[in-house]
Amino acid sequence: MKEFKIESLGQPQDFWYYFQEISKIPRCSGHEEKIRAYIQKEADKFGYASKVDKIGNLLVRIKGHSMKKPIILQSHLDMVCEKIKGSTHDFSKDPLKLKIVKIDGREWVKAENTTLGADNGVGVAFQLALMKLVKEGKLEFNNCPIDLLFTVDEENSMFGAFQLEKSMIEGDYLINLDGFEDYTIIVGNAGGSPTQVEIKINFDELNDEIEHYTSLKLHISGLIGGHSALDIDKGRLNAIILMGKLLKMLNTHFHYHLELIKGGDKMNSIPRECTCIIHVIKKEVKDLHKKINDFYQSIKKENPKIERNIKIHVEELNLETSLKAIFEEEKEKLIQFLNTVINGPVKYHPVVKNLIHTSTNLSSIITKNRSIKIMFMQRSFNLKENEKIALQIKELLERLNCKFKLNFYEGYGAWAPEFNSHIVNVAKKTYKHLFQEELNVTALHATLENGIFKQHYPQLQMITYGPTGLNAHSPEERLEIRSVEKSWKFLIGLITNLSLE
Ligand SMILES: [Zn+2]
Known part of the structure; x- marks a missing residue:
């Protein structure tokens, strides 16, 4: 076991900085006010407009200087709060204790005795790092606006997605950051x-x-x-x-x-x-x-x-x-x-x-x-x-x-797999170009927020993607360190290619 030091974790450092910062902020389902306020404060600092809908979902817009429709990146603000028996961790105030562990020759970030909240902290940290790097002029997406959408209460009831106000989604492409394998995109859910x-x-x-x-x-x-x-x-x-x-x-x-x-x-x-x-x-x-x-x-x-x-x-x-x-x-x-x-x-x-x-x-x-x-x-x-x-x-x-x-009950959230949508084809090309191998394209036999969005925005083209994580929702949750850099490269490449149109 090693100490959690962001300098030792590789690129992008801004991702790891934000991952560490949000690990200090309580964000169990139903209690997203602090993490939302933190993101809004960062958005203000960088000069991005933001709005919150009635249910508490947050939208931050990175403006582009073109008439293009925004590309949407979406994560959920809440995490599952689970701890091992006997732990005195108080999720309402204590910061998560991050550490680095080596398992089967690979390095992972883990939290001590609790869930890590990489589900979906990786999505939130990704969006925050992107905000900062665009502001600093280190990233640019061909004048295409980027909408960063953060939903509440995914883990409990998907209430945020269900109640999302119509005006919160304006684009045609949505990348949901709730994936858990750096070589796989999900293109449908049950x-x-x-x-x-x-x-x-x-x-x-x-x-x-x-x-x-x-x-x-x-x-x-x-x-x-x-x-x-x-x-x-x-x-x-x-x-x-x-x-x-x-x-x-x-x-x-x-x-x-x-x-x-x-x-x-x-x-x-x-x-x-x-x-x-x-x-x-x-x-x-x-x-x-x-x-x-x-x-x-x-x-x-x-x-x-x-x-x-x-x-x-x-x-x-x-x-x-x-x-x-x-x-x-x-x-x-x-x-x-x-x-x-x-x-x-x-x-x-x-x-x-x-x-x-x-x-x-x-x-x-x-x-x-x-x-x-x-x-x-x-x-x-x-x-x-x-x-x-x-x-x-x-x-x-x-x-x-x-x-x-x-x-x-008729049910909710079915998203019939879309293997040949434009966003999927661009994702496949981007991945192959970057890593010289085929991207794994599959669907999930569980419900993601995408399925709920699809009900209200049938025209929306979506994928779900994220760095490799294991054991979500349990104190054994962990995030593969090397995978962060790879998934970052892929996502930036994908957004860039989508913004070229
Ligand atoms: Zn999740």
């Missing part, structure tokens, strides 16, 4: 559509039979989970679906009652945990433990490489005065549903190798009053595909004869 299902249930009371039963809490945990879009094709298990399998297995061997099922929480995550409460006939408990253990061993055997830490915990609960049990027939339907419902990658992109086109994730389940609520998130480059999946879920519930309500 949109998301949540689907909510509410299955009506009824309960029996097992009043007089209590003494025959033992109540058990079944708890599945230790799954890897991850992002419901980016990690959906990694073969990770879904805790709720796994619980469905466990309940089905138990159903073939025992007579038990189900009182409750609960699992998952975030819409964007693959569920890592799921809990059930069941009531089992006393003399069968021992056998049931054995069957659960067999099930556990077989699951571990089936998933030896990916899921190494699965746990299935069985806890005996103290019997209360009455026990609740979901109607037998409804329990059977729920088990069938969990064992049949579509989940995971649905289809691959016809053009881009290994890119998922459409996926669905069962993200949470909860038993509440007289219903079981289940949330799904569908993702696709084409929102119509999401709707098809919601329809499949609906048909399954109908086939099972469930009493249910299904709400499908």
Whole structure:
């Protein structure tokens, strides 16, 4: 580990200066006022006009002396604030502690115990350095105006992009700086559509039979989970679906009652945990433990490489005065549903190798009053595909004869890949000219702000790009040092070539 000294980091030094400065400024999602004020102050100092829209997005214009439309460079102001267990770091006031680490022979910048905020501090630092270098006359873009757009609250809800005022975008080309590989541009992203299902249930009371039963809490945990879009094709298990399998297995061997099922929480995550409460006939408990253990061993055997830490915990609960049990027939339907419902990658992109086109994730389940609520998130480059999946879920519930309500939300943010737009062609030529190799052009099976912009500005040509970073959103986040110089060269080259028109 080495001390963070900007002199040792290479070019452009102004980038590293600003990266360090903004690391001192608190900027968790929803608290962007300080970082926005800092950028505005810099813009004022250099003599650039700026404006802020109602929601807090900031636009700084570097004027050109021509009638050309501005080229837009865009980043988001906020960062994900995560720290390791036991850290006393206070994100509302403490500066991030930057350091340099060497991993696998490459040098990286990291923060001590916290997220680094390279997502999207690299974009912000890039824009600030550009402001300064244009002012000093060290950069010039053929009299083309450059608009620097900074959005708020990307990480939470993309609220900034959703609420962006119409007048904040005036150009035809937008470079989003939220990329994370210095050899890749992203030219499309999947949109998301949540689907909510509410299955009506009824309960029996097992009043007089209590003494025959033992109540058990079944708890599945230790799954890897991850992002419901980016990690959906990694073969990770879904805790709720796994619980469905466990309940089905138990159903073939025992007579038990189900009182409750609960699992998952975030819409964007693959569920890592799921809990059930069941009531089992006393003399069968021992056998049931054995069957659960067999099930556990077989699951571990089936998933030896990916899921190494699965746990299935069985806890005996103290019997209360009455026990609740979901109607037998409804329990059977729920088990069938969990064992049949579509989940995971649905289809691959016809053009881009290994890119998922459409996926669905069962993200949470909860038993509440007289219903079981289940949330799904569908993702696709084409929102119509999401709707098809919601329809499949609906048909399954109908086939099972469930009493249910299904709400499908049309969704947001799909940006169908544009492999041949002008900006993409200029980017490919620029990259090849600079580095004598082909630029990787791909799309992302998750939603970027670009997808939201595309809804409101269909004419906009966009790419997403940035220096190489890893483990965003976790305290392991890091930024490759060498990659900054390369990505800077590419971006300056690209803007220059675009400005020539
Ligand atoms: Zn980001």
